[in-house]
Amino acid sequence: MINTLFSFGGISIIEKIERSEEEWKKLLTPEQYAILRKKRTEMPFTGKLLSNKEKGTYNCAACGQVIFESDKKFDSQSGWPSFYDVMSSDSVELVTDDSHFMHRIEVICSSCGSHLGHVFDDGPKPTGKRYCINSAAMQFEGEE
Template identity: 50%
Template sequence: MELNKDELRKRLTPLQYQITQESGTERPFSGKYNKFNKKGTYICVVCHQELFSSETKFDSGCGWPSFNDVLEQGKISLHKDASLGLVRTEVRCSKCQAHLGHVFGDGPLPTKKRYCINSASIEFIEPETIASSQDQNTL
């Protein structure tokens, strides 16, 4: 998916742009979805691909929204990140390659994964909104 950087700068907030396009990160405990517990789906702020379900969200205490699984395999891509003098696994949206966060192997069962995701890289959609947009697509 080819993205126009100028259009993205206009559409996204400066923080959203820095995180998704420049692999930045938000300060821990500052994101709007860190202590957020509504039921629904989290989508990519750039391309709106569905990524995570509230069913797999948990409070890891790390300061960022954490999920123990993706909504569906293939929704994200994983990349080696050796920045900051650490070797980590970066998580990107598979559709638009937006930086989302990192994944670690210290999450709860059954996956033992902790997808540590920046709030600024995702948006929350309530179940009614998803059902409504799917109904409109079938008309």
């Protein structure tokens, strides 16, 4: 299911997806469920999308909403796919995360509420941001 961002007269509308935890468990792999719904993190340098250099979009693995474009991906050498900007500021929600004795900003899909990763202020220009995202939280859709 691909969600679309609708815009009417400058007002953006995101289709909200709500499912029970049992429904999410049926739709997602165990790894995806742990990351997207339970806010776990995959081991660094293990994600299938880390070295992907194809052109296309990176979509939320839970609901299909487009989150990132390939031209904003860069090699941060952090062990996770990294992007310097999102497709649209409406595609994610940023939430303070003070877990694990750290202060971070969590990146959440604005459509389904799934955990994608975190954003840091040590990325490249033009934004200075590094969206550090779990591979299992995304599905890649190549250009045709």
